[in-house]
Amino acid sequence: MSRARRSSGDGLDALLAAREMVIVAGSGGVGKTTVSASLATAAAVELGGRVLVITVDPARRLADALGVGALGNTPTQVDPELLAAASGRAPEGELWAAMLDTKAGWDELIARHAPDPELRETVLANPLYRNLTSRFVHSHDYLAMEQLHELHGSGRYDLIVVDTPPSRNALALIDAPRRMREFFGSRLLKWLTTPYRSKVFSAASRPFTQIADRILGSHFVEDIAEFFTLFQTMEPTFVRHADEVEALLGDLRTAFVVVTTLEAAPVHEAIHLSTELTRRDYPLAAIVTNRALPKSYTGRAAATSARRLGAEAADESSAMVATVAERLEADAEQVAAVLTETAERFGEIALIATREAERRSELSELAPLLVTAPPLEHDVNDLSDLLELARHLRSPAR
Ligand SMILES: Nc1ncnc2c1ncn2[C@@H]1O[C@H](COP(=O)(O)OP(=O)(O)O)[C@@H](O)[C@H]1O
Ligand SMILES: [Mg+2]
Incomplete structure (x- = not known):
């Protein structure tokens, strides 16, 4: 040594x-x-x-x-x-x-x-x-x-x-x-x-x-x-x-x-x-x-945010979409499409993160230490x- x-x-x-x-x-x-x-x-x-x-x-x-x-x-x-x-x-x-x-x-x-x-x-x-x-x-x-x-x-x-x-x-x-x-x-x-x-x-x-x-x-x-x-x-x-x-x-x-x-x-x-x-x-x-994937993706708060974002984006009279479009100097319809897609994808990722969390907890039983x-x-x-x-x-x- x-x-x-x-x-x-x-x-x-x-x-x-x-x-x-x-x-x-x-x-x-x-x-x-x-x-x-x-x-x-x-x-x-x-x-x-x-x-x-x-x-x-x-x-x-x-x-x-x-x-x-x-x-x-x-x-x-x-x-x-x-x-x-x-x-x-x-x-x-x-x-x-x-x-x-x-x-x-x-x-x-x-x-x-x-x-x-x-x-x-x-x-x-x-x-x-x-x-x-x-x-x-x-x-x-x-x-x-x-x-x-x-x-x-x-x-x-x-x-x-x-x-x-x-x-x-x-x-x-x-x-x-x-x-x-x-x-x-x-x-x-x-x-x-x-x-x-x-x-x-x-x-x-x-x-x-x-x-x-x-x-x-x-x-x-x-x-x-x-x-x-x-x-x-x-x-x-x-x-x-x-x-x-x-x-x-x-x-x-x-x-x-x-x-x-x-x-x-x-x-x-x-x-x-x-x-x-x-x-x-x-x-x-x-x-x-x-x-x-981060554990935070699996939380209720994240899921709720994603759902609300999707709902807002689908709402043609949404003030939020209008504000974002103005801020980005972009077309409101385009912005709505991007936000809709983002909200949906997040749902998919959150599902994967949930599955990952389950697998992590299964793995944690097998060794004294689990790091991520x-x-x-x-x-x-x-x-x-x-x-x-x-x-x-x-x-x-x-
Ligand atoms: N946490 C990570 N984030 C991003 N890329 C990673 C991470 N861990 C590994 N990689 C990349 O994944 C690829 C495979 O990793 P490698 O160590 O060669 O795997 P293995 O030796 O198990 O076959 C490499 O290109 C590596 O740079
Ligand atoms: Mg290798």
């Missing part, structure tokens, strides 16, 4: 100050990347310490928002002067950003785990390795875990905020360590790693290897056996890391934040995800409802936008 963070405030601030890792999950397009970057930026500016935001969902937007063009596996510091300019103050801490690159990730992983340089080179040069690492089921999730292990274990960061792929995948991310252990214990791996010669010449597997050779090239089976035999020698380290990551994710150093908008489908996903996290005993700390951000007028593209969003997320007034 480089520096202590300020542990003032409550809500999300308390979370950002106390936890070492915040994992942001939710459906696609709800604002996970934006919220992750926003929370990390605010934490770096206000709470201090060294804060890293890492995305496992390679969205260019995060890179753009953080002003770092080509993010890779290696964390890059966001220019402190840019951070100061965007926040209008001297930041308390540092902001770092990284993005997961699957291919480079595997190579680094092998390099890290290979017991000796010769083995490392053999694995890296293996054609099957090159082929498999791009297709290995859940390899992306496993790598994310492995990278978290590495970055968290380095002790270089006080807080790591992790953006994730869409929600079902977020569970896959959590399951990755277990799946890795299972893979090493699997019969498939045992079969693959039985000595090549005996397998090729055994009567049972001959048809398979012959077909495989014909379709995939004569070295396929040899490559596969070699690859997995090498891979297996790295089992103890892989499995130890998987165990450690699993422990880290499950204890109070970590907090899960589920992000959702208030449309039906993302809310459904958020409920599924939150319920699953809790059922599996992972520390779900907060749900963020993003791009939510409104739709900003513009896309969230730069550090100032991120800080603007963070002000909403961190504001205690709910």
Whole structure:
């Protein structure tokens, strides 16, 4: 840990100050990347310490928002002067950003785990390795875990905020360590790693290897056996890391934040995800409802105003319409049409806001904290936008 963070405030601030890792999950397009970057930026500016935001969902937007063009596996510091300019103050801490690159990730992983340089080179040069690492089921999730292990274990960061792929995948991310252990214990791996010669010449597997050779090239089976035999020698380290990551994710150093908008489908996903996290005993700390309509739209007063406005606009002798038209130097009929439309649309929006409020209250049952951000007028593209969003997320007034 480089520096202590300020542990003032409550809500999300308390979370950002106390936890070492915040994992942001939710459906696609709800604002996970934006919220992750926003929370990390605010934490770096206000709470201090060294804060890293890492995305496992390679969205260019995060890179753009953080002003770092080509993010890779290696964390890059966001220019402190840019951070100061965007926040209008001297930041308390540092902001770092990284993005997961699957291919480079595997190579680094092998390099890290290979017991000796010769083995490392053999694995890296293996054609099957090159082929498999791009297709290995859940390899992306496993790598994310492995990278978290590495970055968290380095002790270089006080807080790591992790953006994730869409929600079902977020569970896959959590399951990755277990799946890795299972893979090493699997019969498939045992079969693959039985000595090549005996397998090729055994009567049972001959048809398979012959077909495989014909379709995939004569070295396929040899490559596969070699690859997995090498891979297996790295089992103890892989499995130890998987165990450690699993422990880290499950204890109070970590907090899960589920992000959702208030449309039906993302809310459904958020409920599924939150319920699953809790059922599996992972520390779900907060749900963020993003791009939510203001609660005030749902009030009786607003509905009454809209209804009266509609009635006035429909009244041909309305003094109000005449006054507005005069004020705007516009045609009274046009003004009446605009006001009628506005009143009707408000009714529709209020209905949506009412539905949103119901969904919010359903979500509030699932996590200790529910915070809401409104739709900003513009896309969230730069550090100032991120800080603007963070002000909403961190504001205690709910
Ligand atoms: N509160 C908000 N107000 C306005 N635009 C937002 C807000 N939250 C997110 N966005 C925009 O929505 C889009 C999707 O957000 P993003 O964070 O990439 O979603 P995800 O990572 O969940 O797929 C982006 O263009 C982002 O700028
Ligand atoms: Mg994203």
